[in-house]
Amino acid sequence: MNLFLILFGKIFIFLSSFLNLGSGSTWPGHIALSINENFLKDTLAKRKFKIILVAGTNGKTTTSKLIKDILEKSGKRVFKNESGANLINGVASSIINNSDMLEKLNYDFAIFEIDENTLPILLQSVSADFIICLNLFRDQLDRYGEVNTISEKWKKAFWKLPKKTKLIFNADDPQIAALGRDVKLNAYYFGLDEKPHYKNLQHASDSIYCPLCNSRLSYETIYFSHLGKWKCESCEYSRPDLYISKLGKYPLPGTYNKYNALGAVLVARLLKIDAKQINIALKEFTPAFGRQEIVEYKNKKIQIFLSKNPASFNQSLSAINELKAKHLLLVLNDRIPDGRDISWIWDVDFEDNLKNFKRISVSGDRVYDMALRIKYSENGKWQMANGKSEIKIYENLKEAVEKVISNISKDEILYVLPTYSAMLDLRKILTGKSIL
Amino acid sequence: MKNKNYTLSPILYSLNIGWLYPDLMSTYGDRGNIMVLSKRCEWRGIDVKIRNLNEGFDEKLLKGIDILFMGGAQDIQQQIVSRDFSSKKIASLKRKIEDGTPGLYVCGAYQFLGKYYKEVNGTKIKGLGILDLFTENPGEGNERFIGNVIIQANGLWQMANSKKTISNTPYAKRYVVGFENHGGRTYLGKNLKPFGQVVRGFGNNDMDKTEGAIYKNSIGTYLHGPILPKNPEIADFLIKRALEIKYGEKIKLEKLDDSLSQKTRKSVLQKIISF
Numbered sequence: 001m002n003l004f005l006i007l008f009g010k011i012f013i014f015l016s017s018f019l020n021l022g023s024g025s026t027w028p029g030h031i032a033l034s035i036n037e038n039f040l041k042d043t044l045a046k047r048k049f050k051i052i053l054v055a056g057t058n059g060k061t062t063t064s065k066l067i068k069d070i071l072e073k074s075g076k077r078v079f080k081n082e083s084g085a086n087l088i089n090g091v092a093s094s095i096i097n098n099s100d101m102l103e104k105l106n107y108d109f110a111i112f113e114i115d116e117n118t119l120p121i122l123l124q125s126v127s128a129d130f131i132i133c134l135n136l137f138r139d140q141l142d143r144y145g146e147v148n149t150i151s152e153k154w155k156k157a158f159w160k161l162p163k164k165t166k167l168i169f170n171a172d173d174p175q176i177a178a179l180g181r182d183v184k185l186n187a188y189y190f191g192l193d194e195k196p197h198y199k200n201l202q203h204a205s206d207s208i209y210c211p212l213c214n215s216r217l218s219y220e221t222i223y224f225s226h227l228g229k230w231k232c233e234s235c236e237y238s239r240p241d242l243y244i245s246k247l248g249k250y251p252l253p254g255t256y257n258k259y260n261a262l263g264a265v266l267v268a269r270l271l272k273i274d275a276k277q278i279n280i281a282l283k284e285f286t287p288a289f290g291r292q293e294i295v296e297y298k299n300k301k302i303q304i305f306l307s308k309n310p311a312s313f314n315q316s317l318s319a320i321n322e323l324k325a326k327h328l329l330l331v332l333n334d335r336i337p338d339g340r341d342i343s344w345i346w347d348v349d350f351e352d353n354l355k356n357f358k359r360i361s362v363s364g365d366r367v368y369d370m371a372l373r374i375k376y377s378e379n380g381k382w383q384m385a386n387g388k389s390e391i392k393i394y395e396n397l398k399e400a401v402e403k404v405i406s407n408i409s410k411d412e413i414l415y416v417l418p419t420y421s422a423m424l425d426l427r428k429i430l431t432g433k434s435i436l
Numbered sequence: 437m438k439n440k441n442y443t444l445s446p447i448l449y450s451l452n453i454g455w456l457y458p459d460l461m462s463t464y465g466d467r468g469n470i471m472v473l474s475k476r477c478e479w480r481g482i483d484v485k486i487r488n489l490n491e492g493f494d495e496k497l498l499k500g501i502d503i504l505f506m507g508g509a510q511d512i513q514q515q516i517v518s519r520d521f522s523s524k525k526i527a528s529l530k531r532k533i534e535d536g537t538p539g540l541y542v543c544g545a546y547q548f549l550g551k552y553y554k555e556v557n558g559t560k561i562k563g564l565g566i567l568d569l570f571t572e573n574p575g576e577g578n579e580r581f582i583g584n585v586i587i588q589a590n591g592l593w594q595m596a597n598s599k600k601t602i603s604n605t606p607y608a609k610r611y612v613v614g615f616e617n618h619g620g621r622t623y624l625g626k627n628l629k630p631f632g633q634v635v636r637g638f639g640n641n642d643m644d645k646t647e648g649a650i651y652k653n654s655i656g657t658y659l660h661g662p663i664l665p666k667n668p669e670i671a672d673f674l675i676k677r678a679l680e681i682k683y684g685e686k687i688k689l690e691k692l693d694d695s696l697s698q699k700t701r702k703s704v705l706q707k708i709i710s711f
Contacts, residue, residue: 138463146463146510146511148510148511148512149510203462203467208459209512209516214512214515216459216491340582340583340584340615341464341615341617341660342615343464343465343466343468343615343660343662344464344465345465346465346466346468346471346662346665347465347467365707366703367703368696368699368700368703369665369666369700369704371696371700372665372696372697372700373468373665375696376468376471376472376475376665377471378475
């Protein structure tokens, strides 16, 4: 039965990529699960490999690719679900895609990046060896509900975990760190120990109240959003001790990528991977689709920073400012994978981050909403650098890309900050291929 | 040569905007409403200050506030705010609202102004009891009201412009667009006017086609989006009323270029209608 589903799925994937309809990263799994709802349990029951789950609002794709690269560098055989195909059907599809014709998965590791809502559901049928919890930020409130709701679901799911499951938490996120209290022996923490990046909390800070007693937390250092070295003055709960807080060199710019790298390296260390191999993998790391990925188009360079919620948008803006970006294209969609509610753009700190750009263009399904947001962020400083505060509005994304690219020189880079579906559209324009 | 249109614009007017619980009651881009209020004052040369009224604020501060704003929140945050609302604080806020201080109360804040909020499990959480309304969450099995909304804000236009009737208000301006996301159903008392009538979406309870409430110069609504950027007339209504109350004179606000707001509203209207 499952063998049939796997063979059928494989044919589907082949046809789909042959016809350039996408890589078939969700549909084969969807079909398999609708015929056999225990497909995951059945196919993973006799597994000899270890399963690593990566969860959190931001950084799933980059972190799981980092772990995959490190493990492969040390000679392990690894498969993972496709970036963004992070629901149950995406996991099932990756099993179909990576099984051989005898229903066997000849691997040492499976890495699954998992959607926040899906993690508790997946844990009902899959026993993981490692679970990495990166962070929880406000994201797609229309779909996920609020941050507390998700952490509550995770907490309950973690109570039922088998003893062998090791949990890796970002200690700098109070809500995430608190999840470790229930799984004491198996909790491992990463976080940063650096000089503070911000003096005051940023606007888009979600979990600044004590997860235990609801009192306002105090921060010794703030790295971004609600991530930092925190403490509750009232019940004395504070950031747990860190197993790892620093790397010699980080593979990608941006504070958020430091956390991703620390999480990945902590897993690698727990798996006793040789330090040398870890370092080589980090050094040779190339970003995943749309996550600081650089694409050449008509002899010009375009770098894509997926920016899908206030926290990731703020981090993208600060990262491209560090890179001295001059040309910016923002693309805002409101399709299901982006979240239908675009209110969140008002929680992004454009105010301090637009002053160094020569040209700012906007596009996407909600192009006017984005233009309006920028209009109200208008501050004196940016106006001066630009001469005027006019931004370019393009309803059509392809036109936006063509026009903007024709205005930059060969040694300049166009930085594009798209939401999720906008990133897929953009890559299709740039490479002619669909990802999902 | 003298330019006839040239006027010195000394700062004549000033307004204090009180943002109730910005740290706690601020999900869903609520901050955008504050930005719009403050920019639209700034662009007109009105000196504007934002006063953050956080947990533990002194209720005496309310006295100096000309416009009030409060947004939505998660359940836990609402509990903290509820704890912070002492009876003294409630009385001061009630006095402000009764005195006609313009205010915008979105989603959770709107529910808060009512008599109670009945949770899924049946427990009633006491509201501030300032507006004659109550909210009930019918619980699991009932859908959350999520999606783009269009309303016709009759109550507001009547108040803002007593001479103008809805029929001679320009087409696009009659509609207010936003995004709603709430589990609770709100029911208005007999004498409380709704903020508007639902054209698309759910509104207060999906039954009586009402959306929000308007009382004196206070607006309660479920509309996020946030509401003010795409509907700047509402921001101007609040600013105008605040100035009139503070300075005791008739105010005519300088017109601003709102073509981008209109375009945005129009594109959202088209999007929703074509759905």
